[in-house]
Amino acid sequence: METKRYELNKQLAQMLKGGVIMDVTTPEQAKIAEEAGACAVMALERIPADIRAAGGVSRMSDPKMITGIQEAVSIPVMAKCRIGHFVEAQILEAVEIDYIDESEVLSPADDVYHIDKQKFKVPFVCGAKDLGEALRRINEGASMIRTKGEPGTGDVVQAVRHMRMMNGEIAKVVSMREDELFEEAKNLRVPYELIAYVHQNGRLPVVNFAAGGVATPADAALMMQLGAEGVFVGSGIFKSGDPKKRAAAIVKAVTNYQDSKLLAELSEDLGEAMVGINEQEIQLLMAERGK
Amino acid sequence: MRIGILAVQGAFIEHRKKLESLGAECVELRKKSDLEHHLDGLVLPGGESTVQGMLLRELDIFQPLKQMIEQGTPVLATCAGLILIAKRLANDPHIYFGTLPVTVRRNAYGRQLGSFHTVQEMKHIGSVPMTFIRAPYIEETGEGVEILAEHEGKIVAVRYGVQFGLAFHPELDKDNRIHELFLNAC
Numbered sequence: 210m211e212t213k214r215y216e217l218n219k220q221l222a223q224m225l226k227g228g229v230i231m232d233v234t235t236p237e238q239a240k241i242a243e244e245a246g247a248c249a250v251m252a253l254e255r256i257p258a259d260i261r262a263a264g265g266v267s268r269m270s271d272p273k274m275i276t277g278i279q280e281a282v283s284i285p286v287m288a289k290c291r292i293g294h295f296v297e298a299q300i301l302e303a304v305e306i307d308y309i310d311e312s313e314v315l316s317p318a319d320d321v322y323h324i325d326k327q328k329f330k331v332p333f334v335c336g337a338k339d340l341g342e343a344l345r346r347i348n349e350g351a352s353m354i355r356t357k358g359e360p361g362t363g364d365v366v367q368a369v370r371h372m373r374m375m376n377g378e379i380a381k382v383v384s385m386r387e388d389e390l391f392e393e394a395k396n397l398r399v400p401y402e403l404i405a406y407v408h409q410n411g412r413l414p415v416v417n418f419a420a421g422g423v424a425t426p427a428d429a430a431l432m433m434q435l436g437a438e439g440v441f442v443g444s445g446i447f448k449s450g451d452p453k454k455r456a457a458a459i460v461k462a463v464t465n466y467q468d469s470k471l472l473a474e475l476s477e478d479l480g481e482a483m484v485g486i487n488e489q490e491i492q493l494l495m496a497e498r499g500k
Numbered sequence: 501m502r503i504g505i506l507a508v509q510g511a512f513i514e515h516r517k518k519l520e521s522l523g524a525e526c527v528e529l530r531k532k533s534d535l536e537h538h539l540d541g542l543v544l545p546g547g548e549s550t551v552q553g554m555l556l557r558e559l560d561i562f563q564p565l566k567q568m569i570e571q572g573t574p575v576l577a578t579c580a581g582l583i584l585i586a587k588r589l590a591n592d593p594h595i596y597f598g599t600l601p602v603t604v605r606r607n608a609y610g611r612q613l614g615s616f617h618t619v620q621e622m623k624h625i626g627s628v629p630m631t632f633i634r635a636p637y638i639e640e641t642g643e644g645v646e647i648l649a650e651h652e653g654k655i656v657a658v659r660y661g662v663q664f665g666l667a668f669h670p671e672l673d674k675d676n677r678i679h680e681l682f683l684n685a686c
Contacts (some may be wrong), residue, residue, distance in 0.1 A: 226511060283607060
């Protein structure tokens with residue numbers, strides 16, 4: 210991939226900052242999300258909670274369903290492909306998707322290799338639990354990173370764990386002597402240049418969003434206060450009692466994540482939140498897919 | 501000099517860094533009480549105009565900001581910001597501040613695959629790097645609007661009094677001259 214294209218792809222993620230990206234399964238849901246203030250939508254056949262409930266192999270969505278959503282809204286449209294499934298990614302590029310999520314939410318197609326994302330013109334977002342995973346995905350060509358919080362559970366604990374881990378490891382790299390960076394690059398299995406970037410800048414070279422288990426305005430604001438630059442909300446919206454109201458409340462919570470008085474107002478009367486599943490109750494840890 | 505930067509969503513930090521490096525003090529605008537300071541200028545950054553437009557109204561800062569622009573506070577509006585100040589949108593029924601007499605086409609270059617970088621001449625400045633991300637362009641300009649730059653026959657930068665409307669993102673390139681031009685107008 211040419212350097213300019215990669216820059217443009219990182220810059221699109223910069224434009225999404227401070228925003229909420231919502232999972233949608235139909236053009237109608239996409240419109241609700243857009244009106245509620247989503248800065249982008251993730252087009253999916255089934256939201257993670259239903260994928261989890263249905264079991265079996267889950268794959269890229271029907272391109273027809275994706276193009277239906279592209280026609281319904283004017284904001285960027287993202288879609289997921291399986292980890293390592295570069296042909297699904299080629300198909301998503303062919304329908305001119307704005308961002309591909311190489312996602313652990315779908316069943317992995319390759320248990321060793323991720324997609325060589327540098328081969329593509331369209332941008333990729335990938336999940337990461339820690340700094341090493343994030344920099345490995347960036348080295349493969351990801352232009353945006355998100356936490357790998359456990360999707361479809363409504364339990365934010367893992368997204369919190371990943372964000373804290375990332376921040377802690379970044380702080381550690383920043384505080385290292387320069388002669389220690391070579392060893393750290395080896396430990397994390399990433400190129401020296403990426404470690405040097407983190408050392409100098411105190412952040413990832415791409416935008417980092419929170420994802421997985423965000424169900425309430427308070428969850429979204431928690432992730433922002435922990436340093437997320439924006440939030441993905443999957444099952445949390447369309448599995449709740451009043452999707453429109455909850456979606457708008459989460460959008461406003463992400464903008465004013467430090468204003469507790471406003472957060473209190475936003476948390477009122479949202480109806481039923483999605484039924485959560487605790488981390489200990491789930492059989493399948495999707496975050497363990499693709500490291 | 502104190503500049504207010506709309507910070508409800510999008511790439512506002514990039515503008516902030518640039519303006520601070522040029523010596524301006526910056527205030528992020530998220531709610532009504534942020535407007536209590538005196539502001540010498542306003543920046544409307546890139547992001548998603550639908551989100552920003554919705555949040556402006558919901559957070560009660562739409563009217564006061566519109567009033568400030570109408571009363572002559574200088575404004576630098578980039579990409580989504582240009583959409584917010586345009587009087588008309590060619591392919592969208594919404595109108596936001598509507599203070600700049602131009603017609604703007606949203607997502608005029610298509611989806612992300614249509615995003616590009618170029619170097620073009622800009623009036624009063626010279627050649628300037630320009631980054632277009634799912635960008636709009638200006639289809640028509642009203643009376644008194646000065647065209648500052650074009651790209652392949654499409655208008656991508658204009659000035660109307662102290663309102664600067666750009667289809668691209670000067671905050672993403674290393675060049676500071678557009679921000680300097682804006683600060684000189686404040």
